[in-house]
Amino acid sequence: xxxxxxxxxxxxxxxxxxxxxxxxxxxxxxxxxxxxxxxxxxxxxxxxxxxxxxxxxxxxxxxxxxxxxxxxxxxxxxxxxxxxxxxxxxxxxxxxxxxxxxxxxxxxxxxxxxxxxxxxxxxxxxxxxxxxxxxxxxxxxxxxxxxxxxxxxxxxxxxxxxxxxxxxxxxxxxxxxxxxxxxxxxxxxxxxxxxxxxxxxxxxxxxxxxxxxxxxxxxxxxxxxxxxxxxxxxxxxxxxxxxxxxxxxxxxxxxxxxxxxxxxxxxxxxxxxxxxxxxxxxxxxxxxxxxxxxxxxxxxxxxxxxxxxxxxxxxxxxxxxxxxxxxxxxxxxxxxxxxxxxxxxxxxxxxxxxxxxxxxxxxxxxxxxxxxxxxxxxxxxxxxxxxxxxxxxxxxxxxxxxxxxxxxxxxxxxxxxxxxx
Amino acid sequence: xxxxxxxxxxxxxxxxxxxxxxxxxxxxxxxxxxxxxxxxxxxxxxxxxxxxxxxxxxxxxxxxxxxxxxxxxxxxxxxxxxxxxxxxxxxxxxxxxxxxxxxxxxxxxxxxxxxxxxxxxxxxxxxxxxxxxxxxxxxxxxxxxxxxxxxxxxxxxxxxxxxxxxxxxxxxxxxxxxxxxxxxxxxxxxxxxxxxxxxxxxxxxxxxxxxxxxxxxxxxxxxxxxxxxxxxxxxxxxxxxxxxxxxxxxxxxxxxxxxxxxxxxxxxxxxxxxxxxxxxxxxxxxxxxxxxxxxxxxxxxxxxxxxxxxxxxxxxxxxxxxxxxxxxxxxxxxxxxxxxxxxxxxxxxxxxxxxxxxxxxxxxxxxxxxxxx
Numbered sequence: 001x002x003x004x005x006x007x008x009x010x011x012x013x014x015x016x017x018x019x020x021x022x023x024x025x026x027x028x029x030x031x032x033x034x035x036x037x038x039x040x041x042x043x044x045x046x047x048x049x050x051x052x053x054x055x056x057x058x059x060x061x062x063x064x065x066x067x068x069x070x071x072x073x074x075x076x077x078x079x080x081x082x083x084x085x086x087x088x089x090x091x092x093x094x095x096x097x098x099x100x101x102x103x104x105x106x107x108x109x110x111x112x113x114x115x116x117x118x119x120x121x122x123x124x125x126x127x128x129x130x131x132x133x134x135x136x137x138x139x140x141x142x143x144x145x146x147x148x149x150x151x152x153x154x155x156x157x158x159x160x161x162x163x164x165x166x167x168x169x170x171x172x173x174x175x176x177x178x179x180x181x182x183x184x185x186x187x188x189x190x191x192x193x194x195x196x197x198x199x200x201x202x203x204x205x206x207x208x209x210x211x212x213x214x215x216x217x218x219x220x221x222x223x224x225x226x227x228x229x230x231x232x233x234x235x236x237x238x239x240x241x242x243x244x245x246x247x248x249x250x251x252x253x254x255x256x257x258x259x260x261x262x263x264x265x266x267x268x269x270x271x272x273x274x275x276x277x278x279x280x281x282x283x284x285x286x287x288x289x290x291x292x293x294x295x296x297x298x299x300x301x302x303x304x305x306x307x308x309x310x311x312x313x314x315x316x317x318x319x320x321x322x323x324x325x326x327x328x329x330x331x332x333x334x335x336x337x338x339x340x341x342x343x344x345x346x347x348x349x350x351x352x353x354x355x356x357x358x359x360x361x362x363x364x365x366x367x368x369x370x371x372x373x374x375x376x377x378x379x380x381x382x383x384x385x386x387x388x389x390x391x392x393x394x395x396x397x398x399x400x401x402x403x404x405x406x407x408x409x410x411x412x413x414x415x416x417x418x419x420x421x
Numbered sequence: 422x423x424x425x426x427x428x429x430x431x432x433x434x435x436x437x438x439x440x441x442x443x444x445x446x447x448x449x450x451x452x453x454x455x456x457x458x459x460x461x462x463x464x465x466x467x468x469x470x471x472x473x474x475x476x477x478x479x480x481x482x483x484x485x486x487x488x489x490x491x492x493x494x495x496x497x498x499x500x501x502x503x504x505x506x507x508x509x510x511x512x513x514x515x516x517x518x519x520x521x522x523x524x525x526x527x528x529x530x531x532x533x534x535x536x537x538x539x540x541x542x543x544x545x546x547x548x549x550x551x552x553x554x555x556x557x558x559x560x561x562x563x564x565x566x567x568x569x570x571x572x573x574x575x576x577x578x579x580x581x582x583x584x585x586x587x588x589x590x591x592x593x594x595x596x597x598x599x600x601x602x603x604x605x606x607x608x609x610x611x612x613x614x615x616x617x618x619x620x621x622x623x624x625x626x627x628x629x630x631x632x633x634x635x636x637x638x639x640x641x642x643x644x645x646x647x648x649x650x651x652x653x654x655x656x657x658x659x660x661x662x663x664x665x666x667x668x669x670x671x672x673x674x675x676x677x678x679x680x681x682x683x684x685x686x687x688x689x690x691x692x693x694x695x696x697x698x699x700x701x702x703x704x705x706x707x708x709x710x711x712x713x714x715x716x717x718x719x720x721x722x723x724x725x726x727x728x729x730x731x732x733x734x735x736x737x738x739x740x741x742x743x744x745x746x747x748x749x750x751x752x753x754x755x756x757x758x759x760x761x762x763x764x765x766x767x768x769x770x771x772x773x774x775x776x777x778x779x780x781x782x783x784x785x786x787x788x789x790x791x792x793x794x
Contacts, residue, residue, distance in 0.1 A: 074548075077686075092611040094603075094626035104614035177641040196642055197600065278599045278645050279625070288643065289627070369629045369638070375605070378630065382540040382606030385547070385567030 075388060084393075086384045087112070093383055095371045097287050108380050115376030116397055122293055122372065123359040123401070129298040130358060131351075134305025139335075141310055152306070159303035165364055168296040172368040176288035182279055193273055193280055196288060200273035203284035213267035216259025224252035289370040293362065301358045308354060312347035313339060344416040352409040356402050363398075373397055480687035481741060484525060484552050489533045492518035493551035496536050497633055499656035500764045500771035501557050510534055512771075513764050514555040517575060517681055517698070520754045521553060524697045524746045529753045540606035540630050543568045549684045553694060557650065559608045560680040571680045572695045575757075577778040577787050579673035580612050581651035583658065586668045588645070593672055597622045602635045602644035604628070609649050612675040636661075650677045652765070652774060659772040693740050700747050702790035703728060704756035706781055711755040714748055728793050735793040747793075757781075757788065 087109035140152035185195035231244035273283030363374035495502040639647040726732040730745035780786025
């Protein structure tokens, strides 16, 4: 940091000769007070950098404080309540579908939870299927078969260039609403019934012993995972073939099967949809609202993921393909063992933003009547008359979901990325 | 390091003093004592809105200064708020907005319409984005305390249920287990839940924010029934390909008093809008129509002369309105009965709906207004 300030002062004592010089030296005193190591403050890089930091910090906090106080003042002036107490009141409104037991006697907070779960449901299932569709479309577009490659190109180009909202309306009003009425449902053996009220199919319903059986299932998953890890490591260390995957699979299947018989009564019961007065009752029900949203999001995001995957594969040096083929790997092995591990480094970062897009785009559900987080939030705003707190809640939920997705994917990204020395 | 902290502190001090100096401009704003401490330059004229909780006349003055009434309404409900062939906004609710515009500016076009969905209308009123909400809003106590001030009931409605005729259903008990299409964010949505719960009936709701999506889903067969205010059901049925294929059940699931509302914070504006509504009703009661309003000026009936501003006063000056605003409103918009008949009368533009409870109290209905005097 150089010499301390007081030493610098001592090195050049100021002399007061006469009145004239006194004035001059006063001005030089000022310039010396405002300088460091002989450099004036306004030209000192360190000072300037600090000043820039402080100015930007003050501006940012000033803006935040301004908006915050603005909201508080406006809310007070207009008699808006900013508390969250209303979440305990009975909601009074029905919701089309819910993963947990819901009725209008439940609270606003509970209704909001239903919305969160519905969003998570469509986002998680959507991410899985969009990824599969995207990979398939990318491989198809890269295929040497002219027809397959052109079909994939047409799909990707059309879907990417039509707004998602238009596609959702298309799926809901032009596809699902045009299915036959519930009385004339299309029947597929199973039985599966498809009508404009949705898809009803045979399903398994948990019985009283389901909880005990789940212990066996969980144990099977955990044990097989550990076994696989251990045996693989053992094989790498010693070179002995351990059949790790086969052994793990046997454990994964054997434990739940054993549990099925050990718990006594069957843990799952078959439930078959039966046509009642208005709708099918029983079985698994997929509403057209959910189906339209899911298909819309999967098809739309799948097209973008396809391009991300294609870019990743094309980024792998051609020599890698040729070398892999030369050592005798077949087409599938080339992809699985050589190309994908390298392509993933390019794919993962843009893939994260596609996942986030899918989750956020699910808020368009409000237009086709699927009660997601945003839909329920809007309804609560209206029925409880509390816009600011509910919007804060909605934003916090999307932020939390997005950041969580981002963190998980970044951890994965760190694992697949090129190890640098 | 010490010196860096010193210079940092110095810079911070300079900044803080600059910010404080900027705040000093409050003194240039003597006409708005309610100003927050640090307004930006040029923001002062809006200050009264911040202090609206205590002021009277703030909305009124803002409307006067703007030269237009900002009216929250809709374009998608036949009879109440819709568009004619030339794209002009017409309807029962729209005419109420126009009546207020005539009272203020003697110009039925001095209105700026803001189109709101059912879910948007509450916040729009709460935040003062609109001066007047005339969008078939049901007056309820919680909305009155949360959204704004409700003026006076202009349309007595009740919630009904519509089903396709071929189902043969006539009462709500027939609908046990049915799927019902409904607009989200409405009283209808909650009444539906209440009614089914009271009767111990099951139902599944399919809700949309957009009213037209609700009826499109109903017509396509997504739902077994749809529910809304009876007037609204009558209106949308008229727009269906085959109106006679749909049946509105003879049951009233709730009271739906449709009432124009204004934001809180301005008693004067509240009074102006109420008085205009009373004027429409009183004019019908006194037999003043848009056709005979000029002849009526010469009438020797004192209440008529007072309403038209020829003799005496019913408080026009106190409201800050022209003495003859009553005559202007009736000439431009017509009385309550004329407005009703224009859209829903026997030869109405939208559909025919018997006035029922919306007859004047003198004819056995519920429409009643305090006297103008």
